[in-house]
Amino acid sequence: MRPFEYQRCDTVTDARQAGAGGSRFIAGGTNLLDLMKLQIETPQDLADINRIGLDTIDETDEGGLRIGALVRNSDCAADARILRDYPVLARAILAGASGQLRNRATTGGNLCQRTRCSYFYDTAMPCNKREPGTGCGARGGQNRNMAVLGTSEHCIATYPGDMAVAMYALDATVEIQAADGGTRLLPVRQFHRLPGDTPERDNELDEGELITAVLLPKPVGGKHGYRKARDRASYAFALVSLASVVEVSDGKIARADLAFGSLGTRPWHDPRLEQLLVGEEPSKALFEKAADTLLAEAKGFGGNDFKIPLARRMLIATLADATGLNAAGEPA
Amino acid sequence: MTETRTMDRPDRRNILDEAAQGVIGTPMDRPEGKLKVSGTATYAHEYNLPGTAFGVLVRATVPSGRLAHVNETSVADIEGILGVYSDERFLRNPAQGGANEAPVQGTDIDYFGQAVALVVAETFEAARDGATRIQLRLDADDDGVFDPASSPPEAQPDEAVDQGDLSAAMADAAHSIDVTYTTPGHNSAAMEPHCSVAEWQDGNLILRGSYQMLKYNRNEIADAIGIDPAKVRILSPYVGGGFGSKLGIAPEAVAAAIAAKALNRPVCVALTRQQVFENVMRRSESKQRVRLAADKDGKLSGLGHEAWVSNLPEESFAEPVLQATHFLYGGDSRKLDLYLHRVNRICAGSVRAPGEAIGMQILENAMDELAHEAGIDPVELRIRNIPDMHPEKDIPYTSRKMEEALRTGAEAFGWDKRPAKPATRREGEWLVGMGMATAARINMLQASEARVTLKADGTAIVETDMTDIGTGTYSILTQIAAEMLGLPSERVTTILGDTDLPPAAGSGGSWGAASSGSSVFVACEEIRERIAERLDCKPDELTLKDGQAICGNRSTPLADLLDSDICVEGRIESGKLSQKVQSATYGAHFAEVAVNAVTGETRVRRMLGVFGCGRILNEKTARSQCIGGMTWGMGIALHEDLMFDLRDGHLTNRDLAEYHVPVNLDVPQQDVIFIDERDGESSPIQAKGIGELGICGAAAAITNAIFNATGVRVRDYPATLDKIIAEMA
Amino acid sequence: MKTKLIINGQDRALDADPRVTLLDALRNHLGLPGAKKGCDHGQCGACTVIVNGRRVNSCLTLACMHDGDAVTTIEGIGMADDLDPLQQAFVRHDGYQCGYCTPGQICSARAMLDEAEAGWPSFVSEEMDGAIDLSQLSDEEISERMSGNICRCSAYSNIVDAIREIAHEKQGASA
Structure with a gap:
């Protein structure tokens, strides 16, 4: 870990000024310090924003919720309103990490979580995300954890988190404060970037910008679920995860908000699925078509080929379960 | 004086059963438990000696070549840097267990991640920063071998058996199996990263380290740095797990000693978790082919087991995969071969139950395949193949509770409820099945010494350089001495982990309890004789209980009887008997698993282990050893997998987030049953090893259960979900 | 600083x-x-x-x-001469072997019981309505909530035994 200047911010204004001055924000620190110890992140100035507030969950005028950026994952997942109206989000958060980490990790920080790609994590390895221009070590190497959607020739790493996947399904909005004090709103589905030829940029935050909140829209009905396939029963990153909010009305699918984790280079929401499913009668054939659509452009790199059939199985099973079909894909 | 006992003949006197204190075998709480649960047991890193400097090792980032230059000026401007060390005495890799001499040393690089330099600073933070910024010039060679299969296999003649005609047996068999499995590398991943604090005093090296076998470690480090072993003292009273990874002196100890000498102050070097993965012994990956030929009743006529493993150049250790195959099952025609590939990867060495952990795993998968093929119950198949005599050496076995374990386990587990036909039990999204496997592990008695002092005040002290790596040594040595001397266990103090004390067998190979326990027993027997002398009675008429010496109708408090301490050193040695009999421990594993029909994820629902390990010295710590081993079996069955990049041999999953050891939720409640056993041919205390048996075969019980649940036979470990859904409808 | x-x-x-x-x-x-x-x-x-x-x-x-x-x-x-009941339960149930992960397990368990008592759900909770009866806290709940503490000696089932004992007593004491 390189030496850095540490500054404690007491207000959002302090934080904005620190951001304008080029400081990196540290909140929970569970990812940033991890990376700093390995000299993967080397900030010269660190602005501690743990005491600037932004740590409450409030109702919005639109009937949704505003989750402050510094609300800890634990608090978010234990909030009665979240549990009642957005269980997909609580489940996703609880599927991630451990009790200890969730007690530190924050809403804003979690959105900015960096990849778990082992080539990113090893400074002796080529990695375009860590060091642009050095190449991608994962392509021809061990790539079990890598993405099958949204990859580029420069990077095939996933966004590894869980919370954001549920936020994609819920079509949440990220509230961002610029270093000059202006505020902008960005749909979370546009927050993370595809790697393209700039894999070093994980998301759309500009330098000095601070996430101040995540806004959840008015609650919607339907069956909420978060399914996470992983190598061990707990405390493991997803191989593939699926956040779902599915509603059936009058025998037809009325809502199918779906997002996948660890499948793409960012949390993966494919609007074609909704178009294909909504208004249709649930059937196995329909779900298979949805899987075909989702995975039409999927490309494996050897070690991660299995994610394609895994995602397919999870999507079909989740839709069947949420719409009341049995295992054979018939109405139960 | 030293009382020496050589195990030339059985000891069936079972003196511990006749002793009156009644503490042996009981589930006594660990005497050091209060320290452990309050965080006050002192591990290597925690001495906080005044003036300690901190060192962090630096890795090679080429897989083959040499360290040409260390640019010390590249870290000179970091505040607090005290020095950068690299030296011809640096270890390439840890010493193998029991090496007793330094391993390969020098600045040649043979694997990616090898520790080649040490940065020392006033603070850990400065040293860590320096270790990532130091510029090294590494001259790379391009002759590295990264895929084991691409190097020619070296036959290991000591392991080879060619008996009868296996090909003919296979051709004539009513039922036969010829299967090839692969297992990946494993890391011990003990919770305490290796750490050494080196301090020099008057030309003597004091090393506070995390080590398992101190008498060897002392010689290894002395050899490595070129000093007389008498000038080395190692202290390891508490060791945060070993599992083989701390058997031999490791790179951090030598680096710390060199830096401490140069700086003339204590130097503390702890491996980072990533360095534990990169610098400490891995269990070799393996390819194993098993051939089984059986008659219509399942009785084996032929058995073949060939294995291919790997190691670094110059290392003689070849994972002894066939170790239990030699003696476990009959079959007149036998073909066993072990081959070693040379590869530029992390050094391969002992990881818990070297040999059997993966050898029994595959042998027991193959037996399950044979049972399925022949339509014979898997438990019954095994019982039918228990040989009368060692099938290769024609020597008898010592006490062997294999059949009892199999039958007891089947009964207790409800094995009769297992559907014989795979993939027939479904509960919602879960496919449920049962599997079993035999457990077996060789047993050894090693030379070991201990000093027992019965003090004039009627308390006792046991002293030895033996270690307790979580295995329960503090408990069992206390219990043996308490039982033999007739003292409540609170009046016995056991002091371990100091090379100034009599040299013990060390913790390794499951021999620690029986070997060091026997040395304490031998010393105590002599003390009993001396007490008997003072009472003028025969030793076998003497009863010691609750601090009283009782002979006939006389009862005398020990404190009254003794005017001075009685101090005896006991020594046990393996003897002629070991060549005349096959000593081993046996058991049976039973597992019930549920496999998710959608994702292929496996969850172990129940697991039972039944074990015969000779006398149980402490029922509580013995059970803990077993459940630990069984959990390791879950790990290697389901997710543990060292993943190397075949382009440069570097390890890609070198931390605990990516190398998946089992977590709490992976582990169901586990049951353990011990078969009552006394094995007087294995040790004077009729005990055998226990630390490794729990893992041997455990993984096979789980994957056999996966087959029963799903009909999918994963022959490429671990049985991760991708391999299961690939075969599942 | x-x-x-x-x-x-x-x-x-x-x-x-x-x-x-x-x-x-x-x-x-x-x-x-x-x-x-x-x-x-x-x-x-x-x-x-x-x-x-x-x-x-x-x-x-x-x-x-x-x-x-x-x-x-x-x-x-709690120190060695004045152990907390949770620490005593770890000793009694052999909820450790080498002892290295033990302080972390105990600190984690202590706070975990408070979390459960406060009604925080876990990923394995069937219901997420914010009510948890500690006296009924299942082994699966304990295991999931304790999965952030690795024990390579693998004393897990003993650790669960120790925590379950305290959890079930705790509710009894406060009832």
Whole structure:
């Protein structure tokens, strides 16, 4: 870990000024310090924003919720309103990490979580995300954890988190404060970037910008679920995860908000699925078509080929379960 | 004086059963438990000696070549840097267990991640920063071998058996199996990263380290740095797990000693978790082919087991995969071969139950395949193949509770409820099945010494350089001495982990309890004789209980009887008997698993282990050893997998987030049953090893259960979900 | 960097490099080596301590970020001559072997029981309505909630035995 200047911010204004001055924000620190110890992140100035507030969950005028950026994952997942109206989000958060980490990790920080790609994590390895221009070590190497959607020739790493996947399904909005004090709103589905030829940029935050909140829209009905396939029963990153909010009305699918984790280079929401499913009668054939659509452009790199059939199985099973079909894909 | 006992003949006197204190075998709480649960047991890193400097090792980032230059000026401007060390005495890799001499040393690089330099600073933070910024010039060679299969296999003649005609047996068999499995590398991943604090005093090296076998470690480090072993003292009273990874002196100890000498102050070097993965012994990956030929009743006529493993150049250790195959099952025609590939990867060495952990795993998968093929119950198949005599050496076995374990386990587990036909039990999204496997592990008695002092005040002290790596040594040595001397266990103090004390067998190979326990027993027997002398009675008429010496109708408090301490050193040695009999421990594993029909994820629902390990010295710590081993079996069955990049041999999953050891939720409640056993041919205390048996075969019980649940036979470990859904409808 | 911490009820002053983690501050600067370093990256839980009532990985937070915070370490839960019932349960059930992960397990378990009592659900909770009866806390719930603490000796089922005993008693005591 390189030496850095540490500054404690007491207000959002302090934080904005620190951001304008080029400081990196540290909140929970569970990812940033991890990376700093390995000299993967080397900030010269660190602005501690743990005491600037932004740590409450409030109702919005639109009937949704505003989750402050510094609300800890634990608090978010234990909030009665979240549990009642957005269980997909609580489940996703609880599927991630451990009790200890969730007690530190924050809403804003979690959105900015960096990849778990082992080539990113090893400074002796080529990695375009860590060091642009050095190449991608994962392509021809061990790539079990890598993405099958949204990859580029420069990077095939996933966004590894869980919370954001549920936020994609819920079509949440990220509230961002610029270093000059202006505020902008960005749909979370546009927050993370595809790697393209700039894999070093994980998301759309500009330098000095601070996430101040995540806004959840008015609650919607339907069956909420978060399914996470992983190598061990707990405390493991997803191989593939699926956040779902599915509603059936009058025998037809009325809502199918779906997002996948660890499948793409960012949390993966494919609007074609909704178009294909909504208004249709649930059937196995329909779900298979949805899987075909989702995975039409999927490309494996050897070690991660299995994610394609895994995602397919999870999507079909989740839709069947949420719409009341049995295992054979018939109405139960 | 030293009382020496050589195990030339059985000891069936079972003196511990006749002793009156009644503490042996009981589930006594660990005497050091209060320290452990309050965080006050002192591990290597925690001495906080005044003036300690901190060192962090630096890795090679080429897989083959040499360290040409260390640019010390590249870290000179970091505040607090005290020095950068690299030296011809640096270890390439840890010493193998029991090496007793330094391993390969020098600045040649043979694997990616090898520790080649040490940065020392006033603070850990400065040293860590320096270790990532130091510029090294590494001259790379391009002759590295990264895929084991691409190097020619070296036959290991000591392991080879060619008996009868296996090909003919296979051709004539009513039922036969010829299967090839692969297992990946494993890391011990003990919770305490290796750490050494080196301090020099008057030309003597004091090393506070995390080590398992101190008498060897002392010689290894002395050899490595070129000093007389008498000038080395190692202290390891508490060791945060070993599992083989701390058997031999490791790179951090030598680096710390060199830096401490140069700086003339204590130097503390702890491996980072990533360095534990990169610098400490891995269990070799393996390819194993098993051939089984059986008659219509399942009785084996032929058995073949060939294995291919790997190691670094110059290392003689070849994972002894066939170790239990030699003696476990009959079959007149036998073909066993072990081959070693040379590869530029992390050094391969002992990881818990070297040999059997993966050898029994595959042998027991193959037996399950044979049972399925022949339509014979898997438990019954095994019982039918228990040989009368060692099938290769024609020597008898010592006490062997294999059949009892199999039958007891089947009964207790409800094995009769297992559907014989795979993939027939479904509960919602879960496919449920049962599997079993035999457990077996060789047993050894090693030379070991201990000093027992019965003090004039009627308390006792046991002293030895033996270690307790979580295995329960503090408990069992206390219990043996308490039982033999007739003292409540609170009046016995056991002091371990100091090379100034009599040299013990060390913790390794499951021999620690029986070997060091026997040395304490031998010393105590002599003390009993001396007490008997003072009472003028025969030793076998003497009863010691609750601090009283009782002979006939006389009862005398020990404190009254003794005017001075009685101090005896006991020594046990393996003897002629070991060549005349096959000593081993046996058991049976039973597992019930549920496999998710959608994702292929496996969850172990129940697991039972039944074990015969000779006398149980402490029922509580013995059970803990077993459940630990069984959990390791879950790990290697389901997710543990060292993943190397075949382009440069570097390890890609070198931390605990990516190398998946089992977590709490992976582990169901586990049951353990011990078969009552006394094995007087294995040790004077009729005990055998226990630390490794729990893992041997455990993984096979789980994957056999996966087959029963799903009909999918994963022959490429671990049985991760991708391999299961690939075969599942 | 000057930092004031309230550790196990006592005011402690620390003046250290801002890079010093809370874990290294405890172990190397404040003479409290009870919290252990197993991975230094939040992947094992051996460093678990309780900050302002919540369990955290002390390796993944800087000491200077905790000015004024109340920190409870294993030494504050109970010393060898005055063990807390939870510590005694670990001894009785052999909820450890080598002992290295143990302080983290115990700190984690202590705070975990508070979390459950407060009604926090876990990923394995069937119902997420914020009501949890500690006396009924299942083994699966305990295991999931304790999965951030790795025990390579694998005393897991004994650890669950120890925690279950305390959880079930705790409810009885408060009822």
